[in-house]
Amino acid sequence: MAFTIKINGSAHSVDVDGDTPLLWVLRDVLGMTGTKFGCGMALCGACTVHVDGAPTRSCITTIDSVGTSDITTIEAIGATAAGVRIQKAWLDREVPQCGYCQSGQIMSASALLASNPHPTDGDIEDAMSGNICRCGTYARIREAIKQAAAG
Ligand code: FES
Ligand code: FES
Numbered sequence: 001m002a003f004t005i006k007i008n009g010s011a012h013s014v015d016v017d018g019d020t021p022l023l024w025v026l027r028d029v030l031g032m033t034g035t036k037f038g039c040g041m042a043l044c045g046a047c048t049v050h051v052d053g054a055p056t057r058s059c060i061t062t063i064d065s066v067g068t069s070d071i072t073t074i075e076a077i078g079a080t081a082a083g084v085r086i087q088k089a090w091l092d093r094e095v096p097q098c099g100y101c102q103s104g105q106i107m108s109a110s111a112l113l114a115s116n117p118h119p120t121d122g123d124i125e126d127a128m129s130g131n132i133c134r135c136g137t138y139a140r141i142r143e144a145i146k147q148a149a150a151g
Contacts, residue, residue, distance in 0.1 A: 001015065001016070001017065001018055001064075002014070002015050003015075003016065003018075003063050003064065003066075005022075005025070005063065005066050005069075005071060006068060006069070006070055006071060007026070007030070007032070007071045007072075007073060008071070008072060008073060008075060008076035008079075009070075009076070012030055014029050014030070014063070016029060016063055017063075018062060018063060018064035019062045019063075019064065020062065020063045021040075021058065021059050021060065021061060021062060021063070022049070022058040022059075022061040022062070022063055022066060022071070023035060023037060023047045023058035023059045023061075025063055026049070026058060026073060032073055032075055034073060034074035034075050034103050035047055035048075035049055035058060035073050035074060035103060035104075036100055036101070036103055036104060037059065038059075038100075038101070038104075038132070039059070040059045040060075041059070041060070042057040042059060042060045043132070044101070044104075044130075044131070044132045045057070045101070045104040045105070045108060045130045045131030045132060046100065046101050046103070046104040046131075046132075047059040047104060048103075048104040048107040048108050048131065049071055049072060049073050049074075049107060050070075050071065050072040050073075050077075050107060050110075050111055051066065051069045051070070051071055052069045052070055053070075053072075053111065053114060053115070054111065055107055055108045055111040055112075055127075072107075073107075074103035074106060074107060077106060077107060077110050080110065080114065081114070082110045082111075082113040082114040082148075083106070083110040085113065085148040085151070086106055086109045086110045086113060086144070086145070086148045087106065088148070089144035089145070089147040089148040090102070090106060090144050092144070092147065093140050093143055093144040093147065094140070095137055095140040095141055095144050096137065097133075097135035097136075097137055098134075098135050100134075101131060101132060101133045101134070101135075101137075102133075102137075104131050105128070105131050105133065105137075105141055108127055108128055108130070108131050109127070109128065109141065109144070109145050109148070111127070112124065112127035112128070112145065113145065113148055113149060117149060118149055119145065119149060121142070124142055124145050124146075128141060128142075128145075
């Protein structure tokens with residue numbers, strides 16, 4: 001079945017089953033491999049993208065549920081006001097270790113900052129608790145979000 005979805009400001013037409021996860025479409029159909037597969041069950045956050053600005057697990061988001069929503073992926077997050085600040089802070093704080101979880105971390109963090117420019121520690125904890133990092137970069141993630149929020 002044909003679907004036209006809007007990713008990073010551009011329309012993309014794809015021909016897949018309606019229950020195909022958005023993550024599969026991004027990675028396997030469109031070749032946008034910045035968004036990662038971790039668990040496939042909404043448990044790890046590696047696949048996080050924004051759908052109309054909201055952090056969304058693309059592994060459980062079917063293509064037929066997306067409609068005309070604006071989808072933003074890690075490939076374009078640096079073009080957003082919050083995303084550019086988060087990416088700079090990630091570099092300044094040298095947040096990543098192996099890096100596998102980090103695109104999802106950045107997508108959740110930038111969604112937080114866009115909706116809440118001055119998050120408390122509790123806000124950060126709530127927003128980031130669904131993003132798992134096996135390398136344990138949590139302390140640097142928290143500091144980077146605080147740096148980005150401080151401007
Ligand atoms: S791959 Fe989607 S939450 Fe883990
Ligand atoms: S940096 Fe390795 S899993 Fe997070």
